[in-house]
Amino acid sequence: MLLQFIVKNFMCFAEETLFSMVASAELEQHKNHLIQLTPETDLLRTSALYGAHGKTKLVEAIGFAKQLIVNGTQSTKPIPVTPFSFDKKWRTQPSRFEFIIFYKNIHYHYGFIINNQRVLEEWLFVTPKKRELRYFERVTAGKVTIELGGSLARQNSKQRQFLEFVAQGTRPNQLFLTEALERNVEKLKPLYEWFEDILQVIPVTPRYLPLEIRAEKPFITFLSDFLKQADTGIHSIKTVEEDVNYDKHFPGLPEQIRLEIENDIRTGGTIIMFGEGTSYTLSANKSGEPRLYRLETLHRGSDGSVISFDFAKESAGTQRLTHLLPILLDLLSSEKVYIIDELDRSLHALLPKFFSLSKREYQSTS
Structure with a gap:
């Protein structure tokens, strides 16, 4: 404290x-x-x-x-x-x-x-x-x-x-x-x-944690449920894992930078990159091989069908909220101290209230 x-x-x-x-x-x-x-x-x-x-x-x-x-x-x-x-x-x-x-x-x-x-x-x-x-x-x-x-x-x-x-x-x-x-x-x-x-x-702009590699089921369930409650239009959220294809995802990236990225990943690093209008997290899988992870949001169409969107296409407010949500989950199970700059930036005016609830109060709203 x-x-x-x-x-x-x-x-x-x-x-x-x-x-x-x-x-x-x-x-x-x-x-x-x-x-x-x-x-x-x-x-x-x-x-x-x-x-x-x-x-x-x-x-x-x-x-x-x-x-x-x-x-x-x-x-x-x-x-x-x-x-x-x-x-x-x-x-x-x-x-x-x-x-x-x-x-x-x-x-x-x-x-x-x-x-x-x-x-x-x-x-x-x-x-x-x-x-x-x-x-x-x-x-x-x-x-x-x-x-x-x-x-x-x-x-x-x-x-x-x-x-x-x-x-x-x-x-x-x-x-x-x-x-x-x-x-x-x-x-x-x-x-x-x-x-x-x-x-x-x-800080205001950087993300709290790479969401794409935090794919455990309780976390994804928590994230999906909260985004539905917040009336974002999102029904659920999922992580998509792909092979790393630099020519496809990051065209024009110099070979030397590619080698440095590969080395960082193989030594346990996690790298967030942007390419073709999408945010990616590069990290090693369980076998130690570099993999590329991105988020997709799922919406319900008027006919009940499921429509998939790249997370980068969601509004700035939804992205900001989603990247801060791990804090809420961590507050329920840890004693971390968070100093957040401009918590309400791009968020609905009522959403920051969740960060001030006690554990009992928050769980009663879940």
């Missing part, structure tokens, strides 16, 4: 900006839309931002921080951070990112301060019960200095010696959290796992 996110001096945010999912006392009458974290603290199930400016940039700030944590940096390249540029006094100042989360019954308070060249500060405090404990605090001034808390590694222990070795090997432009996970530090894995798997940032 995301409790709070703080950003300062990034893109359109100059002064410190706080995004909080902690519910105020005024929401006591809406218990179905709250999650009780402790007897004293309730969290919002969903939160919506309105206004003319800053919404997309807040999503981008969270996404930037996630990518920096999960993917790290290259040793020879600067950190691609963008400070507030409308006032020259901020252009040379560092940027700050801070998360307070609750995951696997532990509160994590993690943050860092960076500029283009280095991580100036980084810290992690945890609260497994009632008392906050320091895991580490990092300062970079010429070299990386990391002070380790006794709760992360006891004095004179092999674990502390190992972590001190990891600290010495951390580049000035690399987060210690990222470096520690590359060195397999067990105690930091849950926090990294939260950023990698639980936190899902969904």
